[in-house]
Amino acid sequence: MGQRSGDPSAPARLAAPDEGIGADELALATRNHGLPLEALRHDVTPPGLHYVLTHYDIPYVPNAGAWRLSVDGRVRVPLDLSLADLLSFPQITIRVTLECAGNGRALLTPRPVSQPWLVEAVGTADWSGVPLRLLLAEAGADPAAVDVVFTGADHGVERGIEQDYQRALPLAVALGDDPQVLVATAMNGAPLPPQHGRPLRLIVPGWYGMAHVKWLRSVTVSDVPFTGFQQTVAYRIRHTAGEEGEPVTRVAPRALLVPPGFPDFMSRTRVVRPGPVKLFGRAWSGQAPVTSVEVSTDRGVSWERAVLDPLLDGQRWAWRGWHYDWASSPGEYEVGARASDAGGSTQPLEQRWNRGGFANNAVRFVRVVCVDDARSP
């Protein structure tokens, strides 16, 4: 489809210098939502506070009992499974921190015009379901296959291409046992809410959100690389429009803090009183375990080491708590945190720009004013 009159799609573009957020970006921002940062306090994010991004409409599934999942393609025995069938397989639960690949996009210059995330597109949940490798074993997936393609029930058009949402994983990732990829039927012990994939979604611990296909309808084993829109057009790291680009895969390290004190409604500037202020938050990386978090109150001029909470058994794929005791005195501050991981990655202070605004993990600073007037800020 070209750009005929009447076309629903427009080409991808970058915002002009000083161009404010437009009507189309706002329409995405009002329907999708981030984690209100104070909700970083919760070890496990309640569903309504967990970030949500849906490309098209949230499918309406009044009767989850009628849902079917097919496992087909290069398999010995195709499967056609109900929810009850899935529950007859061994079940596991994994605590996973999910982050949108576009998190931080609206902070980039120039700004890629798409869902305008600041830094809130994250959340952590306990996901329960069947390890995908057990379903692939049951079907007898061809070990010489290349990709496993996942198709959701969400349908729309994007850059002129009408499509069901589809993404693929390399066969080795789909069969992996550390982490195990899940076909999840429950979030925090309850059936999936509509916006998180009711009744079925994929969970790929450590990968950005685009891989966790929601409203999962089919799993197709393929002996050729998958070339669908969301694999080869979207979700690539590109610096020029024409290049093939690198695929977006695992989550880069990031730390965020629970904003200290209390906010101004409009500016979201934080107000604290002089004295001890406990700074705390979460840090995660899908690439390697988090090894340190540092805190700065002067926009990165100086850094102090935060204390990491113990890494609990079985929580490699979830965020990790940290804290730092700050002695605040009257003045203005830019407070932020940066994470490093065992793979040697550290969050940068400067943006790593790309055309899609993906995998941006620059440190985010919060403006804090410390006032000594007990009655008013």
Place this chain on the structure above:
Amino acid sequence: MGQRSGDPSAPARLAAPDEGIGADELALATRNHGLPLEALRHDVTPPGLHYVLTHYDIPYVPNAGAWRLSVDGRVRVPLDLSLADLLSFPQITIRVTLECAGNGRALLTPRPVSQPWLVEAVGTADWSGVPLRLLLAEAGADPAAVDVVFTGADHGVERGIEQDYQRALPLAVALGDDPQVLVATAMNGAPLPPQHGRPLRLIVPGWYGMAHVKWLRSVTVSDVPFTGFQQTVAYRIRHTAGEEGEPVTRVAPRALLVPPGFPDFMSRTRVVRPGPVKLFGRAWSGQAPVTSVEVSTDRGVSWERAVLDPLLDGQRWAWRGWHYDWASSPGEYEVGARASDAGGSTQPLEQRWNRGGFANNAVRFVRVVCVDDARSP
């Protein structure tokens, strides 16, 4: 507090012509969220899809069992109630459609700079709890009192005023039995989620959202009119900055449709195929029962009557379903619906502008393209 350097607050303002959504408005849009319009299909909105607006931070309440609610001021016997105490009173459940007073603000010209809602700031839930009138009777509220003041645990600064969120109702409204004001402990049969007021909130059927105080800590009977920030500064209909203005109270009529067909990711333009298309949605008014819904596919040049679903017993304060069978043919359309109520109010086509962007209920049109190509839009 004035506008000293270091102040967290800036004065209220209107956006300049053609000024895009700014960083402060975007920060509100990414943490708050509307109802994705396809979720109008649900009679009762799942909590994570119901709109959320919080002025300050969502309070963190790990132990709801320790929560206390005081009923004090001009009463014979002050009360200090736990959740268990509240559950010992008679309980009722009311299905209520809640809408933010600022819904539609971002569509106004000039645009008041605040939470930039399009039209999604709505949701419907079954709220359960104790009728407020029973608590006021138990405490022996002075019948000569004027206002009942409700204080939440959410704390912040707004336009230079540090405050707990507070709103008042006239005593007669607080004591009303049609509708009954509720101190709600449950949403859709479950404890309140954090973002909807865990563990207690006020529900005032028919009123805009600012009246439904969340994280409710105290109910204070007063013999003088309440003059707090959210009553006399915010939530007033003003056309000039200096005037006293009219208070924002009950919800004006509005109809919205489930967007037909499927969307383009970025433009949210809808795509349908030629042939019968069922248009359907919801309509509500807090002022008087909805009496009719009309549908236009030509941006209000012509209107056709929709069929209203039956009004079910006990659902006066909830939205009402409607539908209309549209015969679509290839072309471009602007599809919208407008509601009228028994009080004689009908949604306007033109905005009714005010400085705060409150109670705007102009008809909203959705762009729909009907394409006859079965393979591609």
